[in-house]
Amino acid sequence: ARLELEVARKVLQQSKDKQNETAAFSVDEQKAVLATKAAQAQLESWQLDLQETTILAPMDGILTDYTVQAGQFVRKGAALTTIVRTDPMKVEFDVPVNCLHSVKEGMEARVFVAHDADEAPLIGQVDYVAPRVTASNNSVRIKAVVASHGKLLDGMAVIVEIPAPK
Numbered sequence: 001a002r003l004e005l006e007v008a009r010k011v012l013q014q015s016k017d018k019q020n021e022t023a024a025f026s027v028d029e030q031k032a033v034l035a036t037k038a039a040q041a042q043l044e045s046w047q048l049d050l051q052e053t054t055i056l057a058p059m060d061g062i063l064t065d066y067t068v069q070a071g072q073f074v075r076k077g078a079a080l081t082t083i084v085r086t087d088p089m090k091v092e093f094d095v096p097v098n099c100l101h102s103v104k105e106g107m108e109a110r111v112f113v114a115h116d117a118d119e120a121p122l123i124g125q126v127d128y129v130a131p132r133v134t135a136s137n138n139s140v141r142i143k144a145v146v147a148s149h150g151k152l153l154d155g156m157a158v159i160v161e162i163p164a165p166k
Helices: 002-021 027-051 097-102
Strands: 062-064 082-084 089-096 108-113 122-129 139-146 158-161
Touching: 002 027, 089 097, 089 158, 097 139, 108 139
Parallel strands: none
Antiparallel strands: 062 082, 089 139, 108 122, 108 158, 122 139
16 A cells, blocks of 8 residues: 555656646646545555554464464454363363262362372362263263463373362
8 A cells, every 4th residue: 555655646746747748737746636545545555454453362372373473454253263272171081980079079189290290289179060971981070170370381291190089
């Protein structure tokens, strides 16, 4: 748009230079004036659109897997990137059916980073117990929300302890 505006301005200036030689307002000069005004209006419209454009993320996290590049036009609602939530994180694990009686939503979950099980656990809370058994391993999927404090990464192997109820 800026290039079009600059071209229109140069054409208008050339037309005005020619007009100085003759006092009449030519059709070419009128076209140049209109083209300049149209280019200016288009540029202002695009600048206003850009000022009103806000990209909001649905949550805090780290951006990964960009699907667009700087300067690329996108449509409303288009996925631009993947957001990985880093704190708190959901930890998913399976519990054998014969141990399920001792796991309930709201219970404490202690999460150890698999490569450093000697470190103090991250404390979380069970927030989901699947309503069905996975037939292939006779277990139930459990999810816990854990404050990771930057120690967990998406997809990382962990060891989860659910303390027995008191």
